[in-house]
Amino acid sequence: MTTQSTASTLLCIYCDGPGPFSGEHVISAGLGSDDDRFLLVDMVCRRCNTDVFGNLEREVLRSSPIAIARAFMQPHGRDRGKHTTTPGIQAQHKQMATASGYPDEVDFGMHAKPIVLSQLKMIGEKKLKSSTASLDELRSFVTSLSTMLQDNQVICIRKRGPEHELRYEAITMLRSNKTFTQAGGASFQAKPPRGGLWLERYDETRTRGVNPAATIFKNLNGGIVLKTSSATVEDALNFFACAVEQISFDVQVTTDIENPILSMGMTVTIGVIERVLAKIGINLLAYYLGRDYVTDPSFRQVKDSILTGIPRLGGHIVEDAPITGMLNAAPDNHHVFFLSKVSQPGGRAAIIMIAKLYGVAQSMPLALDVPEPHLPLPVFFLVDYLNNEVKQRSLIEYAESLVEMGITKEQARYGSSA
Ligand SMILES: [Zn+2]
Structure with missing residues (x-):
């Protein structure tokens, strides 16, 4: 909600600036207080409201101990009608220990219930392991993956810079004779290209070599992520492009997860x-x-x-x-x-x-x-x-x-x- 101030004498109660002003929720909306009866009107300038408080609140609500409590206890974020979402947790890694020793990539659903993301792991140079919440999801993941990797080019995206001033590094990988090679240098952009493959790295300092060589997985928002440790991006792409052609869904193993051991890495300012x-x-x-x-x-x-x-x-x-x-x-x-x-x-x-x-x-x-x-x-x-x-x-x-x-x-x- 934005209101333009009509009285020119009013100053922002925080920075003493002249405005323009915007409606400020008395108690941060994301805390479950998206109540328009409790708004400060013509008191807080748009710069303080959006640039300063917006960034602070985003960090507290998504990447702090409060974010974890919020994810467990609050089923909905801001009141956005049918677009209202479950509060999410932002972290450098969200993983669950598995019997195989190689961690699964997970995310959190309502009340912070862990969800195993559909994923394929490259173990050593040749072995493939998969994890999923359901076989149907794994099937649909492998289908979208094979569409992406059978194409003759894949745009890879890396996040660069701190969370509040993110830039995106885009790298083009070309495929010929079933081999991926990087084409040209990287370009930097303010917005990520659509339909690209997100690149991440395992944090080796933390886990000391129990990671797969690479994992490719699908986020809750549908984005596909390639996370590498010992494998290069090219090797991992070659491996997974080959794997999706050969994967069979004949063997169905389901395990119920009780008392999962979760690990999460978070930077808190x-x-x-x-x-x-x-x-x-x-x-x-x-x-x-x-x-x-x-x-x-x-x-x-x-x-x-x-x-x-x-x-x-x-x-x-x-x-x-x-x-x-x-x-x-x-x-x-x-x-x-x-x-x-x-x-x-x-x-x-x-x-x-x-x-x-x-x-x-x-x-x-x-x-x-x-x-x-x-x-x-x-x-x-x-x-x-x-x-x-x-x-x-x-x-x-x-x-x-x-x-x-x-x-x-x-x-x-x-x-x-x-
Ligand atoms: Zn201000």
């Missing part, structure tokens, strides 16, 4: 979770107390930390029993954000936010010396992340809702007939 949480805190203050409150100069430092990561924000896991007790009393499938204050002499206050996300509570000091708020704190924001709904509650309302819920739980337990 220090401080991103804190920056996203502090941003949600400032957004909540702006929503609850208004733009004038958060544009007080005493918020400058926390905003700089959110925008640049410097200085680093504090924040720690909450283990204090009364607070965790109160947070745990919230209904299932809800995040809880609560803002509280500690009054200081001279009409000043310290503001602290506690956020319980996917069951883990963290506290985040937002500002140590800011004006005393003109509305009562604490205030609670509950996010029903199954239904993309945000609810604001005063302390009394929150307490009452817990009592009501307690009664409902009792009724559920003993039946309401009595």
Whole structure:
């Protein structure tokens, strides 16, 4: 949702820039709070919203410990109607140990259920192994693979550069006399060519030689990936092009996977979770107390930390029993954000936010010396992340809702007939 500001005097509450502005979800939409009643309008400029916060949120939601919790607990991402998807995890590798010793490439479905991707492995120079979730999928994978590899040219794509400024290196492989050779140099492009073969490498430093020479597999989004360790891309292409002509589907072996051993490699940038949480805190203050409150100069430092990561924000896991007790009393499938204050002499206050996300509570000091708020704190924001709904509650309302819920739980337990 984008709105153009009409008032020229308004400045972005984060960078003091003149806009243009865009609608900012008070609580990040991807956390299951895609609720248009909780939007900041004409407060956050498009640059802060898209360039800074968009990248931070993408990293936290797809490639951090929160991403893992989210994949397990939240069945749907942002509310995009029929295009709504399952939250995904982005990682350098997602593998499952197998009895053969060679890891399978996997991905995660709803509630982070591991799915074995359809794949062919090159073991040594001659041996072929296959894994799949179902024989039909393997068949369809081999069909698309043979279409791709019987062609006289294959465009290979490598991702280059950091995740937020990705570029794509495209290499053309030509096939003649059943042998692939690279044609010309690589070209770099901002967008990947369609229908290409993605190239990846096994991380040899981590696994010390238990990898296949190469694996070719199909991602959940349909993309085909060639991942190599000891084999060159050319050798692997020659091998798999030959293998797809000879593969037989006569032998069907199915094994149920119990207690799979999964391995995942993820790069987490220090401080991103804190920056996203502090941003949600400032957004909540702006929503609850208004733009004038958060544009007080005493918020400058926390905003700089959110925008640049410097200085680093504090924040720690909450283990204090009364607070965790109160947070745990919230209904299932809800995040809880609560803002509280500690009054200081001279009409000043310290503001602290506690956020319980996917069951883990963290506290985040937002500002140590800011004006005393003109509305009562604490205030609670509950996010029903199954239904993309945000609810604001005063302390009394929150307490009452817990009592009501307690009664409902009792009724559920003993039946309401009595
Ligand atoms: Zn801005």
